[in-house]
């Protein structure tokens with residue numbers, strides 16, 4: 001079962017944990033994923049970071065020598081190692097609390113396959129465990145090299161951790177008045193009260209008591225309500241206020257927070273994006289545009305993340321698309337991209353002077369011969385470039401990722417606007433601090449991200 005919303009996954013996990021208790025249904029476990037860049041994974045020796053769009057989070061670690069290892073400590077009852085397989089992959093040993101549990105695990109595969117489950121340890125008693133992966137430096141005869149890959153680790157958290165996650169998710173729903181109102185449209189107040197009571201009670205009773213409890217029924221009802229709510233939320237939130245119906249749909253749970261003006265879309269560095277389905281109104285028939293938005297980048301994140309992209313439906317790296325990436329761990333740094341459908345015509349990392357934990361207005365204009373970037377209404381870059389066909393008449397917009405599945409952004413975006421005209425520096429500076437009416441000439445998409453914020 002795939003759920004678009006983390007909260008649903010958490011509630012489902014809770015339901016499954018209650019319903020199944022200790023039943024051995026490994027596939028229904030609540031696997032919690034930790035990406036390869038997470039600080040809970042300790043790498044010893046030289047592990048190279050490999051940027052692969054097919055990997056979870058857009059990267060994985062690789063090493064090929066037995067002097068190197070990677071350690072991951074978790075509290076729970078199960079563990080999975082996620083990595084890529086291929087022709088240049090070799091073997092590894094895996095240790096659980098210093099005991100060798102898997103020897104010469106072979107990552108060789110005649111075809112490249114990403115996000116594969118390389119090894120599973122399941123059915124453990126709930127406890128703290130340390131897993132160590134050691135490349136052996138050896139390979140099978142048909143393999144070209146002996147690389148071992150780590151894309152992510154997954155673990156089965158304790159019942160209490162799952163419960164805490166579910167409670168946190170629901171508490172958040174309760175403290176967002178608009179969200180609470182929307183929930184009430186799909187679920188009776190009585191049922192919501194029953195659910196709140198159930199969640200409060202779950203925190204203080206034994207797991208076994210829950211099995212025969214009527215609260216299980218309440219939880220199932222809640223799950224149904226949240227499903228209905230989620231379907232509606234993802235189709236109606238993040239509306240386009242230009243009147244063109246170019247609404248942004250949430251995938252894998254971008255949320256909302258206090259923004260530059262009202263609410264803003266809040267992105268998770270590890271997963272989730274907003275996508276506008278292809279439409280003719282987002283086509284840019286004259287190959288000219290202005291795209292603008294406020295962004296806010298927090299400290300403490302790593303790597304690149306796509307704040308926004310627009311153009312063709314294919315958001316692939318070399319396609320006819322324009323995008324802006326933020327380098328989370330280098331203050332001020334962006335990557336500016338413009339493609340002509342087969343290759344990139346502009347692609348460069350530049351310092352534009354943005355600061356951490358600060359709202360900045362970024363605008364990009366393209367007039368078929370020059371790509372200009374404005375920061376807070378001031379021109380920062382003017383790049384000569386050829387006339388490229390941006391969207392072939394049918395355009396889309398993506399927020400929060402470089403393209404679907406890679407280089408997720410970890411900050412906020414607010415007041416995003418796409419125009420099929422070139423706005424002047426004076427217009428950009430004059431209107432960046434005020435909301436639009438939505439009827440302005442040339443405005444083809446306008447996202448205020450206020451819907452789910454109080």
Ligand SMILES: [Ca+2]
Pocket residue numbers: 035036037055056057058059060150151152
């Ligand atoms: Ca990864």
Ligand SMILES: [Ca+2]
Pocket residue numbers: 259260261262263264414415448449450
């Ligand atoms: Ca807003």
